[in-house]
Amino acid sequence: MKNILFFTGRELTVEEMQEPIPDLHHFAVQPGVSDEPKCQRCGNETNFSSHPCARCGKECLYCRNCIKMGKISSCTTLYRWTGPEPDVPKAAGILHWSGTLSPGQKTASDNVLQAIQQQKEHTVWAVAGAGKTEVLFAGIATALSEGRRVCIAAPRSDVVRELAPRLQNVFPNTPPAALYGGSPDRHTYSPLVISTTHQLFRYTAAFDVMIVDEVDAFPYTFDHSLQYAVQKARKTESALIYLTATPEPSWREDIQSGKRDATLIPARYHRQPLPVPSMKWCGNWKKSIVPPAVLEWVKTKEKALLFYPHIETMEKALATLKAIDSRIESVHAADPLRKEKVAAMRRGEVPVLLTTTILERGVTFPGVDVAVVGAEDRVFTESALVQIAGRAGRSADCPTGEILFFHYGKTTAMVQSIEQINEMNKLGRQKGLLDT
Template sequence: MYSLLVTCGAGKTEVLFKGIEKALTQGKRVCIATPRTDVALELSPRLQQVFPEMEIATLYGGSEDRTKNSPLTIATTHQLLRYYSAFDTIIIDEVDAFPYSVDPALEYAARQAQTEGGSTIYLSATPSKKMQRAVHSGKLSSVIIPARYHQHLLPVPFMEWCGDWEKRVKKNRLPGNVLYWVRKHHAANRPTFLFVPTIDLLERIVVILQKDYGELVAGVHAKDKKRKEKVADFREGKVKVLVTTTILERGVTVSDVQVGVLGAEDNLFTESALVQIAGRAGRSSQHPEGDVRFFHYGRTREMVAAIDQIRRMNYRAKTGGYLDE
């Protein structure tokens, strides 16, 4: 087993291309397994572009590719339950993410799906404490990439107090500084993510913002049947403000996006989640910077830890000579 520990937006998928190519030319079967359908759907066209001659199977609940037998497979981790000794190389993307991180059956499925003598590679930008200990003790071989491919620093989030925001939302209002932040970036024609802790609050906030911006505002969550279409509209600029739950904390890349978290003090927003959310900003070489705001009604250890983690990665990138300075 091997691990690749990278900062958000470092291009971990691109780092895999040469290794995947080598395995495929040797006649081996490769599977990239990811915890969420959204991420599988994001990866599929990227891999197809790199390997245009290769038929790629993309497997998730309801997928039409279930009967494909391809040398290169992209699947949600639950789909691994269907296989036994099928893949020479299994790459577990976002190994720290739900549900893989909390379901022993999925870890067992990954072991069963690997051929004898095959290899498993774990990818993570926010490794668990258990995984970090395994790396530090030498039980797990690792490669650490602390900088993004465009060689610029990670955007460091700002913590910004916004009062009892939940009480305001229930009165169909938003805190003044949150509204100002949205308006500023909208005026500059920058796409904006606004993460919130619950679906109920999301729906209220969408209604509030649509009073000013109409159909340029949309909301997405795990139960939203039009989630894929709304994310596509956001990428294409048809939607300018996307209010979302943590369902989009990983795997979604939008150029020049600005990121806000309303209610960052909520228990849902762990250190790992906040690092991933902050990692949505500054991912493209054309727009390597970004404005990340943790709007809160009281700072938490998780918020502080997330910012410290991002600063540590930036320090490692600086001292390691990874930056374009």
């Protein structure tokens, strides 16, 4: 029955239930806000407001934290399916992939598989461009073959949209359900779910394997309710896999001290070292906007990303740089043409793309050079700079690339990001994962 599939693992308000609602005896109910108060969907315990409610006739508390996903009030009832789970077909886990894993990937893949089989926690710390998605294939295949349900949670919807077709290709028998705000898949059932962390709020004890991609990325690290969502959506007995290229310092400590079970892939799949950034003093760039050194750099480039710390300085710089080459563009998070400009950059139509940290991760432009203007600004944390450097030299055809930090005073973040990259290259060599 189609409805049962939809309800499995979900916990929903009556507005989210699709008609006709199947056998109500198979639903457990609870109030949307508990007495403490605590929102039973997102776990919020501090951000509430209230008003006289026309439905229940009382002064009714509502959660402001997850209100963008539909309002949860004291008089809201949450419905959770308690009937039988659907069978996952045996063929669900058949893997259609002919690629080979690098030795670094192979180790990580084996450890992920083992963690999934033993329902344990495991972290994969893989440098940008290591090929961390492929590391998941064997584990997901095994889980699906054994009739278990798998979720990959990512912090941003563009990552979900990028991952879904890749997994669809390798698991053609199990088209994944891609969930993000406004997604066309939101009413479909699949044993393989790829979701933004926000959409996980609608699940309870649903997944046997929970994989959290880019665990260090905004907003996951800052938003405790998203961590709550991850814990709520997985079953008590389940595996939890974390993926990251730049773990936070506290995670790194836990990994190095052995408190956190982890696999490190310090080298890229193409066996070339990570390009190392260099630093160049450029004077007060806030005044000059495009310092002479930056201008000279831009003039020589055919394919480059130029990071600015703020939209305002970036837009001023664009005006100056457009005079050199009118094809130069800029992009930021709220830019309505963001997708189009990134696509034009991919097609090679934009020689230099100015950007905020929005393009620090998740994007690949083969053969790109990278510079940061105002690298000392506090938005450029150690992780941000490592991620930015990770844009260069990703493809096997162009494994090198230039990375330049233009600055008006060195910061610890800049120095440590370069140290981190050097350290990874050293480890890669020690482990025999690099050719040079």
